Amino acid sequence: MRKMFDEGVLERYRNLTRDVEERMINLHPIQSGGRAGDYPGVVQAVLRFVDGYSVCDFCLKGRLDLIESPPLCDFHRDIAAFLGMDEARLFPGCRQAQYAAFHALVKPDDTIIVDSLAHYSTYLSAERVGARIVEVSHSGYPEYDLFIDAYAERIEEVKKETGKWPALAFLTHVDYNYGNVFDAKSVGEVIHDYGVPFVLNGAYTIGRMPVSGKELGADVMTASLHKSFASPAPSGLLLANEGYSDVIFRRSSIRGPWSGRNFENKEIETLGCTLPGCVAIGVMAAFPYVVERVKHWDEEVKKARYFIEQLERIDGIKQLGQRPHRHDLVHFESKSFFEVAQKHPRKGFFLYDELKARGVIGVQPGLSKSFKVSTYGKTWEQIKIAAEAFIEVAQKYNIPTH
Amino acid sequence: MRKMFDEGVLERYRNLTRDVEERMINLHPIQSGGRAGDYPGVVQAVLRFVDGYSVCDFCLKGRLDLIESPPLCDFHRDIAAFLGMDEARLFPGCRQAQYAAFHALVKPDDTIIVDSLAHYSTYLSAERVGARIVEVSHSGYPEYDLFIDAYAERIEEVKKETGKWPALAFLTHVDYNYGNVFDAKSVGEVIHDYGVPFVLNGAYTIGRMPVSGKELGADVMTASLHKSFASPAPSGLLLANEGYSDVIFRRSSIRGPWSGRNFENKEIETLGCTLPGCVAIGVMAAFPYVVERVKHWDEEVKKARYFIEQLERIDGIKQLGQRPHRHDLVHFESKSFFEVAQKHPRKGFFLYDELKARGVIGVQPGLSKSFKVSTYGKTWEQIKIAAEAFIEVAQKYNIPTH
Numbered sequence: 170m171r172k173m174f175d176e177g178v179l180e181r182y183r184n185l186t187r188d189v190e191e192r193m194i195n196l197h198p199i200q201s202g203g204r205a206g207d208y209p210g211v212v213q214a215v216l217r218f219v220d221g222y223s224v225c226d227f228c229l230k231g232r233l234d235l236i237e238s239p240p241l242c243d244f245h246r247d248i249a250a251f252l253g254m255d256e257a258r259l260f261p262g263c264r265q266a267q268y269a270a271f272h273a274l275v276k277p278d279d280t281i282i283v284d285s286l287a288h289y290s291t292y293l294s295a296e297r298v299g300a301r302i303v304e305v306s307h308s309g310y311p312e313y314d315l316f317i318d319a320y321a322e323r324i325e326e327v328k329k330e331t332g333k334w335p336a337l338a339f340l341t342h343v344d345y346n347y348g349n350v351f352d353a354k355s356v357g358e359v360i361h362d363y364g365v366p367f368v369l370n371g372a373y374t375i376g377r378m379p380v381s382g383k384e385l386g387a388d389v390m391t392a393s394l395h396k397s398f399a400s401p402a403p404s405g406l407l408l409a410n411e412g413y414s415d416v417i418f419r420r421s422s423i424r425g426p427w428s429g430r431n432f433e434n435k436e437i438e439t440l441g442c443t444l445p446g447c448v449a450i451g452v453m454a455a456f457p458y459v460v461e462r463v464k465h466w467d468e469e470v471k472k473a474r475y476f477i478e479q480l481e482r483i484d485g486i487k488q489l490g491q492r493p494h495r496h497d498l499v500h501f502e503s504k505s506f507f508e509v510a511q512k513h514p515r516k517g518f519f520l521y522d523e524l525k526a527r528g529v530i531g532v533q534p535g536l537s538k539s540f541k542v543s544t545y546g547k548t549w550e551q552i553k554i555a556a557e558a559f560i561e562v563a564q565k566y567n568i569p570t571h
Numbered sequence: 572m573r574k575m576f577d578e579g580v581l582e583r584y585r586n587l588t589r590d591v592e593e594r595m596i597n598l599h600p601i602q603s604g605g606r607a608g609d610y611p612g613v614v615q616a617v618l619r620f621v622d623g624y625s626v627c628d629f630c631l632k633g634r635l636d637l638i639e640s641p642p643l644c645d646f647h648r649d650i651a652a653f654l655g656m657d658e659a660r661l662f663p664g665c666r667q668a669q670y671a672a673f674h675a676l677v678k679p680d681d682t683i684i685v686d687s688l689a690h691y692s693t694y695l696s697a698e699r700v701g702a703r704i705v706e707v708s709h710s711g712y713p714e715y716d717l718f719i720d721a722y723a724e725r726i727e728e729v730k731k732e733t734g735k736w737p738a739l740a741f742l743t744h745v746d747y748n749y750g751n752v753f754d755a756k757s758v759g760e761v762i763h764d765y766g767v768p769f770v771l772n773g774a775y776t777i778g779r780m781p782v783s784g785k786e787l788g789a790d791v792m793t794a795s796l797h798k799s800f801a802s803p804a805p806s807g808l809l810l811a812n813e814g815y816s817d818v819i820f821r822r823s824s825i826r827g828p829w830s831g832r833n834f835e836n837k838e839i840e841t842l843g844c845t846l847p848g849c850v851a852i853g854v855m856a857a858f859p860y861v862v863e864r865v866k867h868w869d870e871e872v873k874k875a876r877y878f879i880e881q882l883e884r885i886d887g888i889k890q891l892g893q894r895p896h897r898h899d900l901v902h903f904e905s906k907s908f909f910e911v912a913q914k915h916p917r918k919g920f921f922l923y924d925e926l927k928a929r930g931v932i933g934v935q936p937g938l939s940k941s942f943k944v945s946t947y948g949k950t951w952e953q954i955k956i957a958a959e960a961f962i963e964v965a966q967k968y969n970i971p972t973h
Contacts, residue, residue: 172648172649172651172652173652174649174652174653174655175652176862178645178649179649179858179859179862181642181645182642182646182855182856182858182859183612183856183859184612185616185619185620185641185852185855185856186619187619187620187625187628187641197624197627197628199623199624199627200622200623200624200625200627202623203622203623203624204622204623205621205622205623206621206622210585210586211621212618212621214587215617215618215621215849216614216617216618217587217588217589218587218589219607219608219613219614219617219803219853220602220605220606220607220608220803221601221602221604221605221606221607221796221797221798221801221802221803221804221806222599222601222602222605222797222798222804223589223602223804225599225601225602226589226599226932227936229935229936229937239587239589240583240584243580243583244584246574247574247576247580247581249574250574250575250576250577251576253576261663261664261667261805261845261846262663262842262845264842264843264844265663265667265842268842272699277679285827285829285830285832289832289834289837289843290842290843292823292825292827292832292834293823293825293834293837293839293842293843294842295825296823296824296825296839297674297839297840297842302825302827302828303828303829304827304828304829304830306829306830394623395623395624395847395848396623396624399623400623401621401622401623401848401849401850402623402624402625402846402847402848402849402850402851403663403805403845403846403847403848403850404623421694421695421698422698423694423695423697423698423704425687425694425704425706426704426705426706427687427705427706427708428687428706428708430687430691430694432691432694432695435691435695437695437698437699438699440664440666440667440670440692440695440696440699441666441691441692441695442666442692443663443664443805444663444804444805445797445804445805446797446803446804446805447617447803447804447849447850448803448804448805448849448850449804450587451621453584453587454584454585454587456581456584457581457584457585460578460581530628533631534629534631535631
């Protein structure tokens with residue numbers, strides 16, 4: 170319902186602060202890979218281009234990916250090359266990139282194959298284009314491993330049931346619940362045998378680990394830059410190879426029936442231009458840092474494994490997902506903390522409170538039965554302090570540790 | 572075509588600078604209303620939340636508009652109240668907001684009515700949803716005034732030709748080419764007589780002048796925050812009133828056929844969550860400044876009129892669009908500058924060069940036959956210096972002034 174506007178409410182917008190990053194070790198799973206503030210070059214670039222249409226000073230061709238200064242045109246080419254794909258476009262998020270790819274490749278009532286661990290935005294993108302989905306199943310508790318061999322079966326079933334091949338097959342390279350890493354290359358080979366387009370969601374891989382679309386056999390890739398590319402939000406990337414890029418990045422052909430106006434240089438799926446201003450600049454400024462950091466992916470996996478090993482010293486704590494784990498996103502089942510929560514006056518919030526009192530945040534407030542964290546980008550010292558905090562909490566509540 | 576990646580290219584992303592704002596009077600028409608850098612509170616807030624998912628520290632309900640700290644939940648309610656509408660959602664741009672409204676309200680092959688001065692992104696949104704468009708015509712050179720009475724005729728024609736009422740009627744409150752201000756209230760009354768939804772694009776009004784959707788009779792409104800709300804990019808707003816908000820902000824009902832997964836709290840048209848991070852924060856921080864600045868709209872119109880009066884002292888310079896002008900966006904025809912350009916070694920770029928040498932930028936490099944500028948947010952002194960620069964250029968090339 171419509172409210173009357175009262176200027177008194179404006180006080181709450183006058184001094185918006187966030188101090189957790191400065192004082193705490195933050196293990197928030199969706200935040201760790203997008204910490205732009207860790208990179209001074211990104212912060213400076215954002216500041217310089219904080220005005221709305223700041224990147225448009227010298228826009229001569231009416232499209233973001235054609236602007237030469239700042240070097241957005243170069244960037245689009247360079248990021249595609251870095252990720253082993255033909256064409257790239259910036260988007261205001263991975264979900265918008267997924268939707269654009271679906272919208273270009275899928276007609277309403279087409280069927281698409283998705284992995285059953287996909288991000289919710291994949292399901293919503295399918296729903297928004299009106300596609301029917303068929304899921305590739307997983308092994309369930311405790312590993313939640315995807316049955317990647319089932320892609321072939323699902324594709325054949327769709328053909329048998331509907332008379333048509335699926336419009337695309339989709340794989341989430343690393344899932345957002347368990348941090349499982351799937352063998353995209355094998356999936357790609359299976360899918361390609363059927364000539365079905367292979368869309369790979371690199372939201373939790375691109376910008377964290379080395380990724381080459383060419384090596385993995387992806388036809389289309391999506392990335393979340395504010396999730397994994399040290400970039401401010403909202404930022405994402407849509408990449409496509411020849412054979413698909415023409416469709417996905419097709420240009421406008423609408424014409425005003427009275428005016429005759431047309432816009433032949435504009436691309437339909439980007440609605441003409443997608444990501445002006447400080448966010449596009451932040452992504453470009455993050456690029457050199459990201460190229461460097463993906464070289465150290467092995468070390469990040471080592472940190473995650475050490476953290477898992479430490480937390481599993483607590484009775485009732487168990488890492489879910491693939492073992493050994495191969496990603497910094499980790500989901501723990503925590504029966505013993507849940508038992509404490511049942512009797513605690515703060516219920517599940519006790520865990521958040523206790524960790525915060527020890528300088529560690531990122532576990533969702535209220536959760537105690539299971540929780541997700543990410544160790545990405547933390548120093549070894551921070552990892553050790555964080556693990557120790559969990560162990561201290563366990564000991565405080567008389568949960569055995571060994 | 573795919574390029575090999577060479578790390579040498581990264582040098583170009585290491586020190587991205589933009590110094591025009593500090594040294595120059597910038598009349599760039601799309602930049603003047605989105606200068607976040609003019610407001611220290613906005614810059615500070617952006618800096619504090621520069622990390623990707625920075626606003627998600629305390630996201631408990633899985634949706635941006637439900638986050639209580641920072642006060643995004645309040646903001647969604649307060650901005651709707653400020654603009655006299657029932658419901659609001661942040662989007663990564665006005666074009667995405669337009670597309671979402673169209674996608675929710677229009678089925679492929681439906682017809683929609685649009686004004687023939689609409690932004691190109693309106694045409695692209697229509698094309699992306701597969702709508703047929705019918706245009707409301709304008710008076711052409713030199714005023715380009717919309718025949719707003721023609722909405723009724725067009726609506727009746729559509730009904731007669733297709734047997735169906737148009738799915739919506741769309742008006743661009745202020746057009747981006749001539750800065751003409753249209754009588755939205757009258758258009759709304761006509762459209763409402765037919766029960767057709769009225770979508771009003773406030774890209775050049777919301778954040779610059781007082782706007783009340785209730786007073787104007789809009790059912791749906793869109794806004795560009797990086798264009799007119801002193802906000803970083805990409806940022807936009809979609810507003811809807813009861814009767815339409817349920818459709819536009821409808822929730823997901825997709826269900827994984829194998830997994831049973833569903834996402835009933837997520838809204839389809841936002842793909843679940845639209846604008847995390849520093850941009851959402853920048854918009855909130857800009858809100859108090861914007862509430863104040865729209866009170867001074869009359870003064871902005873006076874500045875634009877003064878600027879027009881000064882430039883029309885130059886022979887061959889003529890303001891296009893409505894007279895007297897009622898907006899800061901001004902389009903000039905400039906026959907005399909075009910004649911100079913024909914013989915100038917730099918061709919049309921001479922005008923950009925000459926103005927820049929006098930500390931004035933914002934005229935698109937290369938244009939001399941006609942050009943757009945905006946005087947919004949400039950001080951009277953800057954307006955006078957900028958006008959004087961144009962006159963000096965005219966005099967240098969022996970164009971009579973009076």
